[in-house]
């Protein structure tokens with residue numbers, strides 16, 4: 002794994018490896034000394050072509066906990082907006098000795114361009130590109146779900162996947178990179194995904210995705226859901242006729258107080274409610290739902306730092322010229338590479 | 344074969360007694376095994392210490408210390424998740440911590456382990472016990488307790504195989520062998 | 526294959542043993558700008574002999590759809606570089622699209638382009654006139670003035686932009702009847718394609734790129750064929766890209782609508798799967814579609830529903846492609862790969878022969894543009910516009926070695942069949958041994974005179 006660009010091409014073993022590593026990173030986060038020397042001397046650049054304070058500080062906290070040097074490069078309002086190209090920016094960062102570039106971009110595929118061209122020779126982490134993917138968000142969501150799912154089963158989460166878990170994702174799927182990344186990753190981890198949205202906010206071609214599609218949130222809830230993920234909906238979509246009014250949207254597709262109560266009456270006491278943030282309270286999610294004990298919103302934020310630490314660690318450590326050296330003496334499935342210098 | 348199952352067991356018995364002797368008893372002892380094979384060795388040593396001193400709860404004094412995140416050679420290491428770090432139930436603050444690993448070689452793993460311990464607490468004393476010391480140190484580090492000194496060429500590989508972590512053809516195995524590197 | 530200099534003085538050339546339109550080997554004697562003789566064992570008699578055993582002789586190719594960028598974007602292409610590329614690609618005439626800067630919407634601009642073409646001398650440059658002033662889609666340009674100008678414009682197009690106002694389209698179709706013109710429509714419903722980046726479908730859904738739905742093309746074509754029928758005019762549909770468009774055109778032709786249609790080489794081969802790389806070299810308008818569309822387009826070209834291959838050659842400076850997909854310019858170069866791509870997709874698949882190739886790359890486009898001295902049979906007395914091709918050659922596309930300034934070839938790195946060996950433009954060898962020779966030199970007064978018969982006057 003040289004880059005983390007999407008969950009679509011993330012193998013099960015790499016996905017579980019990231020989640021397992023994040024468990025160890027989370028353990029570090031609970032210590033008194035939260036900092037590790039692992040990436041001392043390495044430079045991580047946060048290259049943000051789109052504002053996202055939460056994602057940037059999450060990556061910044063992750064890099065700093067691993068002792069990396071962090072450079073924040075906000076391409077909004079800089080020379081980039083005055084016509085400097087992605088190529089020039091990448092070459093500049095390369096000259097500055099960036100080991101990893103965390104890129105957030107309004108254009109789908111921009112991280113792929115960085116990774117595929119010879120503009121820069123750093124590990125590229127996609128921190129959200131256009132309406133394409135947001136892999137670390139999906140990984141932190143899966144991490145949150147896996148902890149919940151393992152706790153219910155009474156088994157350790159390390160090494161586990163999400164087989165059998167029923168996940169519903171509701172909202173603006175068409176414009177959501179979070180939905181895309183979640184659909185691919187949850188499929189890889191063995192969960193059953195249902196997308197719930199107005200037909201106008203589903204992409205043409207969604208029927209080929211590895212999930213079910215529903216226009217009816219209540220029917221989906223009634224069939225049983227273990228994790229209910231609400232997506233952010235922009236009220237401006239109303240002006241482009243994706244739906245008539247925000248009121249009609251929240252009545253049909255929002256997670257409101259009635260639906261929160263319905264979880265209790267339907268007997269789904271263990272269903273969690275997720276949201277990638279920032280939330281539009283009263284539109285796609287009611288305050289009561291967002292603040293209920295079922296809500297994992299804050300846990301998701303916390304887990305985000307662990308996942309990003311794991312991604313940085315796995316991309317920046319290790320010989321990228323795999324394959325890994327393997328012990329020839331062991332048959333244990335949890336076998337890792339040998340230590341060469343004892 | 345350098346050590347067989349009985350040799351390993353004898354060496355560990357001796358080390359267990361040395362640890363008790365140098366500590367003048369089992370007071371404040373904490374054993375920290377370094378993954379992968381230092382941890383099962385630590386568990387075995389704890390059992391032997393408990394056998395010698397029945398007041399000791401072996402499960403309470405053993406822990407695992409992962410040092411991956413503290414290594415100085417990560418870019419040469421293959422990518423893998425770190426192992427969990429689990430401190431002994433009795434903690435490590437003001438304890439006599441014995442670090443346990445299978446093979447002492449360059450000393451870099453132990454250097455990383457010392458850094459890792461410092462981030463976790465403040466032991467009174469840190470000692471080092473290893474099953475094999477094969478020489479070729481790159482840092483000023485030496486072991487307090489050694490199962491066997493094994494002069495080797497750096498072109499050779501020392502393989503420690505323990506039944507807790509290794510098997511050959513599906514059968515559990517306890518042995519130390521030297522292999523020539525290809 | 527090697528040209529053999531016997532007497533450089535006469536300006537006569539004997540092409541010996543070429544398969545004319547892929548038929549049995551024959552000789553062609555070229556003298557004084559025309560094919561003087563066609564037959565077996567012709568006497569060289571002081572002519573330069575070109576041994577053409579194994580080569581196919583075709584009427585010089587005519588591109589109905591070329592962007593030469595000059596005037597205005599000489600950093601992307603000039604008439605000189607674009608027509609060099611055309612000659613090397615097998616063309617003897619190109620229609621230069623109107624979306625230059627300034628737009629070719631007046632007699633002055635089209636005459637400027639005509640003169641630039643004649644000064645270059647590699648191929649016949651036929652300016653296309655804009656339908657509306659500044660391609661703005663609001664007011665008709667002076668179509669009549671352009672038709673009457675020295676450039677004798679017969680093809681009018683706002684290409685790059687759709688004439689989407691139905692009333693304006695109706696008026697344009699009606700008006701060009703006065704001088705036997707044709708409106709070449711870039712069929713793209715603008716509201717359905719706002720911000721569109723690629724074909725809307727399975728791949729765009731995954732990539733998160735805004736979709737360009739097939740219906741945005743098909744709805745305009747359906748409207749336009751009905752308008753053309755209603756006003757009894759001539760319609761040309763640029764770069765047809767979908768299976769649905771093919772069905773509509775087939776239906777319109779069966780109803781007797783005077784419509785012609787064009788397909789690009791890239792739409793005959795490439796699909797939207799290539800967008801998965803996010804490499805903007807595959808970004809084009811209309812976008813690459815699905816394999817089902819590719820197969821429908823090939824079938825339509827073979828059965829005549831689609832009349833011509835047009836390159837939509839669209840060179841761009843590299844900085845317009847070395848960027849994010851959404852930031853990148855749309856378009857691909859095509860002049861130097863069209864022959865090979867059509868050979869690969871249509872001839873080597875058995876869908877067409879070389880005579881069909883001549884129809885779709887020369888005869889039919891010349892007829893649409895009302896060019897009287899292009900797209901003619903290779904017979905005695907006809908103008909000597911001849912393409913000599915080695916169909917057995919194989920070559921690997923390297924954009925840095927092309928004559929066009931554009932490096933944006935989607936075929937880069939692919940091995941293609943068929944190579945142009947020699948070109949005759951008005952009897953003059955512009956290409957020999959696969960390399961540029963010298964341009965044709967118009968007489969000073971010719972460069973000021975119309976090159977086509979003024980049909981419709």
Ligand SMILES: [Zn+2]
Nearest residue numbers: 684685711763
């Ligand atoms: Zn066009």
